[in-house]
Amino acid sequence: MSSSKVRPRGVPASRSFASVPDPVAMASAVEAFLRAAGLPMDDENLVDTPKRVADAWSREFLDGYAQTPGEVLGKTFSAPRGSSRELVVVTGLRFHSMCPHHLLPVTGVAHVAYVPGKHVAGFGGLSALVDCFAHRLILQEDLAREVAGSLARELGSPATACIIEAEQACLRMRGPQQRDAITHAEAYEGELRGDGALRRELWARLGARR
Ligand SMILES: Nc1nc2c(ncn2[C@@H]2O[C@H](COP(=O)(O)OP(=O)(O)OP(=O)(O)O)[C@@H](O)[C@H]2O)c(=O)[nH]1
């Protein structure tokens, strides 16, 4: 069977992906796109562009499809018992992504919080978890939901949150031309879903960093 028929590891069956990335076919498609835009493909700055674009997209911008949350979280540790099961908050996790509608960049920061259940994650794993979903074609709201949801599942956590602040090139550079716009999205799971004391504590701690 050709490798192009194999769905990447970690891609849920509910999502339809025709194949794993094929950088050679991607490069030809980029070349066809540039030619169709009327650009001279013998220009020294364009001649290698199709390959550069295909490499960047297949290796960096879409590599999240080949990852699973469990793998990228890496080694987890048994949660400390008793009173130390308090809210863990990690702010300012920088990420980049590509918007699914215009294929333009989104850059931003994610703030991730959870109450340890059975396991705690290494902080590096939390950053990798954000990238695992950011490096797919995903809406910002879904990015927040996927991070909060997978953290709850993988760590057996009773409360998780992911808050995203981003700069969307499709809002800043085209269409509405809102050069200063910052978009916000948040997602909560478990005990953080309700607007109670834990949610207030989270926002107090997020507010303290500003
Ligand atoms: N909610 C949400 N919207 C997004 C995200 N990324 C891009 N968009 C928006 O999706 C919309 C796509 O709208 P369309 O009407 O199909 O495209 P468009 O005519 O180019 O839209 P305008 O940007 O309004 O000119 C745009 O308004 C984008 O700003 C995201 O992560 N979340």
Ligand SMILES: [Zn+2]
């Ligand atoms: Zn867009």
